[in-house]
Amino acid sequence: MNNKIWIFDTTLRDGEQALKASLNEDNKLQLAHAISRLNVDVMEVGFPVSSPADFRAVERIAQEVKGPIICGLARAVEKDIEACGLALKPAQQRRIHTFIATSPVHLQHKLRMSLDDATAMAVRSVQQALKYTDDVEFSCEDAGRTPHDDLCRIVETVINAGASTINLPDTVGYVTPDEYAAMISYLMNHVPNIDKARLSVHCHNDLGLAVANSIAAVQAGARQIECTVNGIGERAGNCSLEEVAMILKMRQDHLNVYSDICTKEIYRTSRQVSQICNMPVQPNKAIVGENAFAHSSGIHQDGMLKAQNTYEIMSPETVGVPGNQLNMTSRSGRHVIQHRLTELGYHAEDYDMDTLYQNFLALADQKGVVYDYDLEAMIYFDNQTNNDDHYQLNFVHAMSNSQTTASSTVGISIGGVAHSEAATGNGPVDASCKAIKRMTGMDVEILEYSLDATAKGEKSLGKVNIVARYDGRNYHDSGLATDIVEASVQAFIRIHNLIHRTQLISDLKQQRKTG
Ligand code: KIV
Ligand code: ZN
Numbered sequence: 001m002n003n004k005i006w007i008f009d010t011t012l013r014d015g016e017q018a019l020k021a022s023l024n025e026d027n028k029l030q031l032a033h034a035i036s037r038l039n040v041d042v043m044e045v046g047f048p049v050s051s052p053a054d055f056r057a058v059e060r061i062a063q064e065v066k067g068p069i070i071c072g073l074a075r076a077v078e079k080d081i082e083a084c085g086l087a088l089k090p091a092q093q094r095r096i097h098t099f100i101a102t103s104p105v106h107l108q109h110k111l112r113m114s115l116d117d118a119t120a121m122a123v124r125s126v127q128q129a130l131k132y133t134d135d136v137e138f139s140c141e142d143a144g145r146t147p148h149d150d151l152c153r154i155v156e157t158v159i160n161a162g163a164s165t166i167n168l169p170d171t172v173g174y175v176t177p178d179e180y181a182a183m184i185s186y187l188m189n190h191v192p193n194i195d196k197a198r199l200s201v202h203c204h205n206d207l208g209l210a211v212a213n214s215i216a217a218v219q220a221g222a223r224q225i226e227c228t229v230n231g232i233g234e235r236a237g238n239c240s241l242e243e244v245a246m247i248l249k250m251r252q253d254h255l256n257v258y259s260d261i262c263t264k265e266i267y268r269t270s271r272q273v274s275q276i277c278n279m280p281v282q283p284n285k286a287i288v289g290e291n292a293f294a295h296s297s298g299i300h301q302d303g304m305l306k307a308q309n310t311y312e313i314m315s316p317e318t319v320g321v322p323g324n325q326l327n328m329t330s331r332s333g334r335h336v337i338q339h340r341l342t343e344l345g346y347h348a349e350d351y352d353m354d355t356l357y358q359n360f361l362a363l364a365d366q367k368g369v370v371y372d373y374d375l376e377a378m379i380y381f382d383n384q385t386n387n388d389d390h391y392q393l394n395f396v397h398a399m400s401n402s403q404t405t406a407s408s409t410v411g412i413s414i415g416g417v418a419h420s421e422a423a424t425g426n427g428p429v430d431a432s433c434k435a436i437k438r439m440t441g442m443d444v445e446i447l448e449y450s451l452d453a454t455a456k457g458e459k460s461l462g463k464v465n466i467v468a469r470y471d472g473r474n475y476h477d478s479g480l481a482t483d484i485v486e487a488s489v490q491a492f493i494r495i496h497n498l499i500h501r502t503q504l505i506s507d508l509k510q511q512r513k514t515g
Pocket of ligand 1: 014139170171
């Protein structure tokens with residue numbers, strides 16, 4: 001049996017259909033180019049009959065994106081197949097994917113027809129689709145809940161009609177891996193013409209089993225996996241492309257199959273899909289989550305420094321992530337801190353480890369994660385207290401209501417000299433930050449802003465976390481107050497202090513070099 005697993009990406013069809021707002025044509029085209037760089041075999045890019053906009057997007061992708069087979073979805077009805085065939089016409093290689101439900105629950109309640117009627121519609125659709133392309137895929141929607149013998153009947157008939165790929169979706173994410181594998185084996189053993197088609201699987205993640213089910217199906221003989229980038233899709237999503245691709249790569253020794261996915265493109269594509277689809281990736285998501293290659297526990301960090309394979313089964317570079325990350329938190333040991341300082345160019349005689357580690361733990365408790373610039377500040381400004389800060393908040397007086405523009409007057413001291421300034425903005429936080437920027441003369445750009453409540457009810461404190469960019473470098477800090485505007489202003493001022501200290505450190509380093 002051929003060992004290649006075809007990767008059929010449906011991010012722009014099954015994934016897109018689950019978004020709160022549909023993607024426009026340009027966005028779809030941009031993502032189609034990115035997904036084609038992953039070297040997927042087939043890319044399902046829309047459902048042309050569903051709207052004129054979707055038709056145009058499929059047509060444009062068919063014109064402009066070269067490489068993968070471009071596929072469109074069509075119900076087993078004439079107007080769908082026609083729209084699909086027309087939209088796909090410009091593609092170098094095209095596939096029509098047509099489907100009809102086969103499970104008793106769908107046949108009885110949704111379609112109100114018998115399996116024989118559904119089979120007749122499927123055959124007509126496959127035959128119609130063959131007029132536009134010789135590459136026709138047929139799906140038995142809700143195959144996971146269809147009796148095996150019913151599946152065998154319809155599958156044998158549509159293969160005879162000319163379908164060359166047979167897809168068996170677990171549409172509602174219900175089956176378990178052993179059941180799904182048993183279904184594939186049953187079809188392989190009971191459909192006489194099964195060797196004329198490639199078996200495909202399409203799993204939804206309602207019970208979190210989409211990837212496991214897809215792999216189990218491959219072990220039973222399926223040779224195409226349908227999946228989406230970041231696992232986006234209906235309800236709990238679809239099988240995740242990056243997980244499947246990395247399982248096939250990392251466990252080829254065990255599975256004895258491979259895909260042609262260019263894994264180095266995974267991370268970049270994942271970011272693009274997340275941004276354009278406005279769907280954040282959960283931090284602990286396998287392969288592409290922010291923490292997928294971050295090590296926090298002291299024991300793990302120590303192991304990683306001794307040998308990477310102690311706690312990492314694949315290198316981040318394999319999926320296009322620039323490097324792994326040892327998060328410096330209160331769980332980090334001295335070994336990690338020393339290692340990071342050495343990477344930053346410091347020698348053991350530049351600091352007293354006992355003092356520095358105590359300061360590090362105190363800051364880590366307060367801030368969560370300690371960054372490079374915090375570590376460097378500990379070397380240069382031993383026992384720094386807030387009273388030493390260059391920028392200090394004296395007061396903030398912000399006003400906002402639903403009718404007028406928000407305004408704020410902020411008072412700060414800069415190097416001990418008091419200043420105050422007023423500004424307007426699209427909210428009280430924006431107005432306050434503008435006032436601060438006017439006084440400091442620094443164009444600090446806020447990249448990320450998040451707000452958490454740290455307790456319930458009247459005693460609740462607002463914790464504002466800000467990631468900001470200045471002079472090509474990112475800075476992170478937080479502010480804590482009962483008033484969220486004040487917490488925001490505190491965080492923003494703290495960021496200014498980090499920048500100030502970083503500038504001082506770079507001057508001191510320069511002096512060391514020249515002096
Ligand atoms: O989940 C499903 O059954 C589908 C089919 C249209 C293939 O998306
Ligand atoms: Zn689906």
